[in-house]
Amino acid sequence: MxxxxxxxxxxxYQISLPQEICQQLSLKPGDELLLDTQGKLLILQAKPKNIVNYLAGLHKDVWQNIDPQKYLTEERNQWSRSNN
Structure with a gap:
């Protein structure tokens, strides 16, 4: 690693982060961190100040060649057919 x-x-059961790590990540006292686990792996990251800005554009490559209006129309048509 x-x-x-x-x-x-x-x-x-508390930890202290090394000062150089906090400086590198621009962490300040009072900042919130997100902790996640994947199996025995701990993932610690700074909580975004603005979640909307943080998520903006997420997976935009997946939607790159899709017409949103056509997609919505197709989805709504499928919902209508499944309810009949």
Whole structure:
């Protein structure tokens, strides 16, 4: 693992992040972090200040060649057929 650091859990199951990591990521006291687990892997990331801006454009490559109006019309037609 590149850029690995070793940290310890204290008696209250808390960790302290190394100062150089906080500076590198522009983290400040009071900033919120998101913690996720995938199996035995812990994923820690800074919580976005504005979730809408953070998610804007997410997966835009998936929708690149799709006409949104045509897509909605097709979806609505399928819903209508499944309800009959």
């Amino acid at each position: 590149e850029n690995s650091n070793i940290i310890k859990l204290d008696n209250h």
